[in-house]
Every structure is written in structure tokens, then in C-alpha cells.
Amino acid sequence: MEKKGLLIVISGPSGAGKSTVCKALTKKNKFWISVSATTRAPRKGEVNGVNYYFLTEEDFKDKIKNNNFLEHAEVYGNYYGTPRSQVLKAIEEGKDVILEIDIQGALMVKEAYPEGVFVFILPPSMEELKKRIINRGSETSESFTTRFNSAYREINYVSKYNYVVINDTVDNAVRNIESIIMAEKCRVDRVKDEILNP
Amino acid sequence: MEKKGLLIVISGPSGAGKSTVCKALTKKNKFWISVSATTRAPRKGEVNGVNYYFLTEEDFKDKIKNNNFLEHAEVYGNYYGTPRSQVLKAIEEGKDVILEIDIQGALMVKEAYPEGVFVFILPPSMEELKKRIINRGSETSESFTTRFNSAYREINYVSKYNYVVINDTVDNAVRNIESIIMAEKCRVDRVKDEILNP
Structure with a gap:
């Protein structure tokens, strides 16, 4: 096991x-460091999947509905969230x-x-x-x-x-x-x- | 506190x-190291209150009755026990x-x-x-x-x-x-x- x-x-x-x-x-x-998802625009040099997963507000709200986040919050009009499946997968793998x-x-x-x-x-x-x-x-x-x-x-x-x-x-x-x-x-x-x- | x-x-x-x-x-x-009580005879060099508290069987059984031990056991006809009040006092004092x-x-x-x-x-x-x-x-x-x-x-x-x-x-x-x-x-x-x- x-x-x-x-x-x-x-x-x-x-x-x-x-x-x-x-x-x-x-x-x-x-x-293992989780990469957050956000609806805010990428800043110069930020890479999708490295700094953040950059999502549209529609995508983000869909993911909230589908329970894809361990937690999420709205801060000054932008959404931020921790993707559930990635974190749980890392834990299952012993990380x-x-x-x-x-x-x-x-x-x-x-x-x-x-x-x-x-x-x-x-x-x-x-x-x-x-x-x-x-x-x-x-x-x-x-x-x-x-x-x-x-x-x-x-x-x-x-x-x-x-x-x-x-x-x-x-x-x-x-x-x-x-x-x-x-x-x-x-x-x-x-x-x-x-x-x-x- | x-x-x-x-x-x-x-x-x-x-x-x-x-x-x-x-x-x-x-x-x-x-x-803080607890000193045990015992009914076995002191060995050469053993000091009462340092190595053990040496008690008679009667004293020991009285103390069992009075709930004076955190735990006690009989091993090959001798009794051994951990005095409750001392241990609890040390804990209260932050030890x-x-x-x-x-x-x-x-x-x-x-x-x-x-x-x-x-x-x-x-x-x-x-x-x-x-x-x-x-x-x-x-x-x-x-x-x-x-x-x-x-x-x-x-x-x-x-x-x-x-x-x-x-x-x-x-x-x-x-x-x-x-x-x-x-x-x-x-x-x-x-x-x-x-x-x-x-």
C-alpha cells in the first residue's frame, strides 16, 4: 500500500x-506546491500552468459549480481557487x-x-x-x-x-x-x- | 496561567x-523522571527515594486501594507502581x-x-x-x-x-x-x- x-x-x-x-x-x-487558478489577467512573464492557471470567469464559475476547487475566493473582482484533483492526486502519490x-x-x-x-x-x-x-x-x-x-x-x-x-x-x-x-x-x-x- | x-x-x-x-x-x-515504588528488597547501593521507593507489601496494597498509583503491576511476586501524586505535581509545575x-x-x-x-x-x-x-x-x-x-x-x-x-x-x-x-x-x-x- x-x-x-x-x-x-x-x-x-x-x-x-x-x-x-x-x-x-x-x-x-x-x-508539492499547488498552482492556483485565477480569472485575473496574466502579468508580464507569468506562464499558464506555472504561476497560475488562467481561466475565464465563465470557466471558473463552471468549476465552482462542479466542485473542482478545494477552496476559492473572490478578491477585488477576481477569482482565485485551489484545484481539487491535482492536490488530491499529489497526496495519493505520497507527496x-x-x-x-x-x-x-x-x-x-x-x-x-x-x-x-x-x-x-x-x-x-x-x-x-x-x-x-x-x-x-x-x-x-x-x-x-x-x-x-x-x-x-x-x-x-x-x-x-x-x-x-x-x-x-x-x-x-x-x-x-x-x-x-x-x-x-x-x-x-x-x-x-x-x-x-x- | x-x-x-x-x-x-x-x-x-x-x-x-x-x-x-x-x-x-x-x-x-x-x-522529569518518575521514581517507582516497589515491594522488592533493595539491592546493594540502592537508595530509598532515589532508585525506588521501597514499601512493604501491606503499604503497597493500601496505596493501591487508595488509588495512589497511576499504574501498578505484580512481576514474579513483587509489586511495582508509579506514584500518582508526584507525577501529576511535576506536570502541574510545567515539567x-x-x-x-x-x-x-x-x-x-x-x-x-x-x-x-x-x-x-x-x-x-x-x-x-x-x-x-x-x-x-x-x-x-x-x-x-x-x-x-x-x-x-x-x-x-x-x-x-x-x-x-x-x-x-x-x-x-x-x-x-x-x-x-x-x-x-x-x-x-x-x-x-x-x-x-x-
Whole structure:
């Protein structure tokens, strides 16, 4: 029996630093990286099937209807989505797949693939989150408050996840995620059948 | 709120090499090591409260009655047990506690403390288990068969555990257990309260 790969979903509130952590993680380790689909126009140099699958809005909406996405979202009038069949095929072939997505997307993936490993990235403190949001350049105190409150609200979704990783330093966060992946591969639920029916 | 320590139970069939793995693990990492109680006579050089708590059979049986042990067993007419209050106190103080015990004992600990981390150590293959049992010196093929069948039966208890670690090399097994401990400290169930009610 071929051993399945893991689907590792890296998510969390904005300002937690999930992209930085993911970049460092995928640089150090071999993962299968999913190519997203989008309806936005290709930018100069972007290649279909490499950077994105570029779809018309009609195609995209058909694929939503046919349940072809693990998750999808509309951002500023453009659609983005994670193709379901490719990700599931990679997992079946024993490859570990990393998805870096926002909380809304992660919850959709969990619905579709609950056996995934859902990791919530947090800033080291609310103080630090404040700083990071300020550094991103909210001009008015009102827009800061909106952003901060939204990030604060998002933290309540932590209970839908399996793991919390505090992003105090990128190295620590990466080391924790590597341990989580190693540990998940030892979970009885994942290896029991192989052991009892070799 | 003080962060609780973990109770890590290292267990598995005889011949899997759990003592060797535990020795290497506790040499590299700082754990709180539980001192067992026993009714057997102290050997030369053994110190009460250091190597064991030496108890009379009457005392031991009283303690069983009063539910003072996390687990206990009778081996060749002597009693052995893990004192409950000490282990729980260490955990409350944030110390990680390692217990290396047989499957029967591990199941008793799980009953008493289900939030523990239960790790099942396995030899790399049934062939290897055969070799290890033979190397321990079963004289007759009958006693070999008995031992092998017993170890084989014990493997069915794997589903009561959280993790399986294949002891192909001691280094790999230790690295896996270290990852499991690191990952468990990130589990949402363990840190959720701290994050949502800081």
C-alpha cells in the first residue's frame, strides 16, 4: 500500500507572517506546491500552468459549480481557487502538499479534506500584531482599529485548527512546523492500517 | 496561567527496544523522571527515594486501594507502581514527564490520564522482532513461538496509542519522539485557553 502524503494548511490572521514562514519552510523542505487558478489577467512573464492557471470567469464559475476547487475566493473582482484533483492526486502519490491560505479558505479546505493538518500562525503577542499592522501603514486610527479588530476576531477561529505556531522568529516557526509534520506521520490514525494489515 | 507539562508514555511490545530509545532520549533532553515504588528488597547501593521507593507489601496494597498509583503491576511476586501524586505535581509545575512502561501499564495510565501522549515503539519489521527475540535467547522453538505470538498479539494494542515510532535506528526513533513532543506543545487543545483568554 502506497503511503499517502499530508495536506498541510498554513493559515492565520493577517499580520501573523504566514507567507514569510511558508517561504522559509518550502525553501528548506521538499513539498508539492499547488498552482492556483485565477480569472485575473496574466502579468508580464507569468506562464499558464506555472504561476497560475488562467481561466475565464465563465470557466471558473463552471468549476465552482462542479466542485473542482478545494477552496476559492473572490478578491477585488477576481477569482482565485485551489484545484481539487491535482492536490488530491499529489497526496495519493505520497507527496506532502503545502497550502498557504487565509482563514476563510482554510475552513473550506477543512470541510473538503478534514484529514489535513491545519496550522494556525500567530504573532508572538497582541502588541506585536499591533506593531505589524501599523508598520503595514494604516493611515488613520480608524482604519487601524478596523484591521486590528478584524485580526483579533480571526483569532477565535484557532479552535478549528489542529496546531498553533507562534511566529516569534521565522526559524522557530519553521522548526515547529517541521516537527508537526514529522509527528503527524507517526500518528496512529495514519499508520494503523499499514501496521495491522501489512 | 502556568503551562502544564506533558506526560509522555513510551511503551510497546517486548523486543521493540523501548529502554534503549528512552535512555537515549533522556540523555539528550531534560525530563522529569518518575521514581517507582516497589515491594522488592533493595539491592546493594540502592537508595530509598532515589532508585525506588521501597514499601512493604501491606503499604503497597493500601496505596493501591487508595488509588495512589497511576499504574501498578505484580512481576514474579513483587509489586511495582508509579506514584500518582508526584507525577501529576511535576506536570502541574510545567515539567515534562517520561514513563517507560509495558502495554498493560500504559493502558492503566491512559485510563487515569487520557491527556497523556502515548507512544508505541515498534521494531522495523516482524522479521527484526523475530531476530531480537531469538537474540535474547529463547532456548526452545516452543518458547520462541510463545514470545513471538505474545509480541504479535500486543501489536494490536497500537490503536489505543496516539503515535507509532518505528525503532529502525535509535537516532531516528529519538528524533521522532522529540518531534512528537514539540508538536504536542503546539496542539490547539493544549494552548487554546491561553490564546483566547490571555
